[in-house]
Amino acid sequence: MTWGPEIEIVIPENLNLTTYYLEENITRGRGDKIAVYYQDKRYTFSDLCNLTNRVGNVLKELGVGFEDRILLILQDLPEWLAGWYDTMKIGGVATHAYTYLLPSDYEYFLNYVRPKVVIVDPTTLERVRKVHEGLIFHRAILAIKEESQ
Numbered sequence: 001m002t003w004g005p006e007i008e009i010v011i012p013e014n015l016n017l018t019t020y021y022l023e024e025n026i027t028r029g030r031g032d033k034i035a036v037y038y039q040d041k042r043y044t045f046s047d048l049c050n051l052t053n054r055v056g057n058v059l060k061e062l063g064v065g066f067e068d069r070i071l072l073i074l075q076d077l078p079e080w081l082a083g084w085y086d087t088m089k090i091g092g093v094a095t096h097a098y099t100y101l102l103p104s105d106y107e108y109f110l111n112y113v114r115p116k117v118v119i120v121d122p123t124t125l126e127r128v129r130k131v132h133e134g135l136i137f138h139r140a141i142l143a144i145k146e147e148s149q
Helices: 017-027 045-061 078-089 103-113 125-132
Strands: 034-038 041-044 069-073 093-096 117-120 140-143
Touching: 017 045, 017 078, 034 045, 034 078, 041 045, 045 078, 045 140, 069 078, 069 103, 078 093, 103 125, 117 125, 125 140
Parallel strands: 069 093, 069 117, 117 140
Antiparallel strands: 034 041
């Protein structure tokens, strides 16, 4: 694709968004550049990549792979980004739900989406646990500790 007379954009046949947004910035020497501002903290591309890899390794240990669904029920945290990026990196499908929903809403989402793993934070953990036993398809619950706080 050509964009104007001087800019050519090449979209590869196989594009991994995590590689593009995180690892490519590190490869190009921007690892120490700020990627995310969260409250009074700054996360570099290297910080975010390391967090993403840590979460991704846990998902791999739980058997998550290509086309497996992950349900993210997290506040707006760097850990949410890491959950999304690592799901993309391993070829999974990221789905999302709001953190303020009722347990019955989470039950609906969990039975409808049927994720292999649900990633929650301390604000949603108990509401997801309440409905877990009544679910048609049981899945792993990964609770993050909010490093950002």
